[in-house]
Amino acid sequence: MSEATLTADISNHVGAVLVVGAGISGMQAALDLADGGYYVYLLDSEPAIGGLMSKLDKTFPTNDCAMCVMSPKLVDCGRHLNIELITYADVKGIKGEPGNYQVSILRKAKSVDEEKCTGCGECVTSCPSRYIVRAPTDEIRYAPALGEEDRDFLDRLLRQEPDIEGNLLSVLQDISTYYRYLPEHILEYVADSTGIPLARMISIATFYSAFSLEQKGEHTISVCAGTACHVKGSGPILSRLETILGVESGGTTADRKFTLQTVRCIGCCALAPAIRIDEETYGFVMLRGLEKILKEY
Ligand code: FES
Numbered sequence: 001m002s003e004a005t006l007t008a009d010i011s012n013h014v015g016a017v018l019v020v021g022a023g024i025s026g027m028q029a030a031l032d033l034a035d036g037g038y039y040v041y042l043l044d045s046e047p048a049i050g051g052l053m054s055k056l057d058k059t060f061p062t063n064d065c066a067m068c069v070m071s072p073k074l075v076d077c078g079r080h081l082n083i084e085l086i087t088y089a090d091v092k093g094i095k096g097e098p099g100n101y102q103v104s105i106l107r108k109a110k111s112v113d114e115e116k117c118t119g120c121g122e123c124v125t126s127c128p129s130r131y132i133v134r135a136p137t138d139e140i141r142y143a144p145a146l147g148e149e150d151r152d153f154l155d156r157l158l159r160q161e162p163d164i165e166g167n168l169l170s171v172l173q174d175i176s177t178y179y180r181y182l183p184e185h186i187l188e189y190v191a192d193s194t195g196i197p198l199a200r201m202i203s204i205a206t207f208y209s210a211f212s213l214e215q216k217g218e219h220t221i222s223v224c225a226g227t228a229c230h231v232k233g234s235g236p237i238l239s240r241l242e243t244i245l246g247v248e249s250g251g252t253t254a255d256r257k258f259t260l261q262t263v264r265c266i267g268c269c270a271l272a273p274a275i276r277i278d279e280e281t282y283g284f285v286m287l288r289g290l291e292k293i294l295k296e297y
Pocket of ligand 1 (some may be wrong): 224225226227228229230264265266267268269270272274
C-alpha cells in the first residue's frame with residue numbers, strides 16, 4: 001500500500017476535480033467535467049472502473065444490454081487526456097476549503113506492473129496461488145478434514161460431469177446447493193482432482209452474488225432492493241428484518257438459522273416490495289407482517 005496526495009498542475013485547465021466512484025454515474029460525471037476543461041481524477045476502490053453495472057446483463061426498466069451502454073464510457077474515460085484513473089484506492093483524508101482542497105489517497109498494492117499489463121487476463125487463469133507456501137503464523141488453521149460423505153458426493157459429481165472446466169459454474173452451483181455455501185477445503189479438493197486453479201473457482205464464487213464463501217444460515221432471506229421494490233419501501237423492510245434478527249445485511253444469525261441479504265430484482269416487480277426466503281417469494285410485504293412470515297420458519 002502507498003499513500004499519495006493529489007495536487008494537480010491545473011495551469012492548462014479550468015480546475016481539478018476528484019470524482020469518487022467510477023460506476024456509470026461517476027464515469028459520466030468525469031466525462032462531462034473533462035469535456036468542460038477540468039482535470040479529473042476518477043477514483044475507485046475496485047481494481048477496475050465500471051462499478052456494479054459492469055456485473056449486470058440487462059438494465060431496468062428498458063432491458064438494454066448493460067455493457068452496450070457502458071463500454072463506450074469505459075473507453076472514453078481510459079483515453080480522455082483530462083482524466084486520470086486511480087483504481088484500487090480509497091480516500092484517506094480531505095483538507096482545505098472550497099476551491100482549494102487537498103485529498104490524500106491510499107493506493108492498495110495491485111502486485112501488477114501497470115506499465116506492462118495489457119489486461120489479457122492470463123494471470124488469472126494461470127494463477128498458481130493454490131501452491132503458495134504461506135509463512136507460518138502463530139495461529140495455525142487446520143482445514144476441516146474431508147469426510148467419507150464429502151468424498152462420495154464430490155467424486156460422484158465430478159465423475160458425472162464430462163466437461164468440468166466448461167461447466168464449472170454448474171459444478172459450483174451443485175456444491176453450493178449441497179453445502180449451502182462453497183467451503184474452501186472442498187474447492188481445494190476439486191482443484192486437486194481436476195487441475196482447475198483454485199483461483200478461478202474463487203473468482204467465480206466472488207463474482208456471482210448467488211455464491212458465498214461463508215457458511216450461510218439454514219434459510220436465506222433475500223430482500224429485493226431493485227428499483228420497484230426500493231420505491232415501494234424495501235429499505236424499511238430490510239431495517240426491520242435487521243432489527244428482528246439482530247444481524248446486518250450479509251450476516252447470519254448466531255444460531256445459523258437465517259442469513260439476511262439484499263438482491264437486485266427477483267423478477268416479480270408487480271408484487272413489490274418483495275422478499276424471498278429460500279425458494280418462496282412473498283409479495284406486497286408489509287412491516288407488520290414480517291414476524292408472521294418468519295414464524296413459518
Ligand atoms: S425490483 Fe423487481 S422484484 Fe423487486
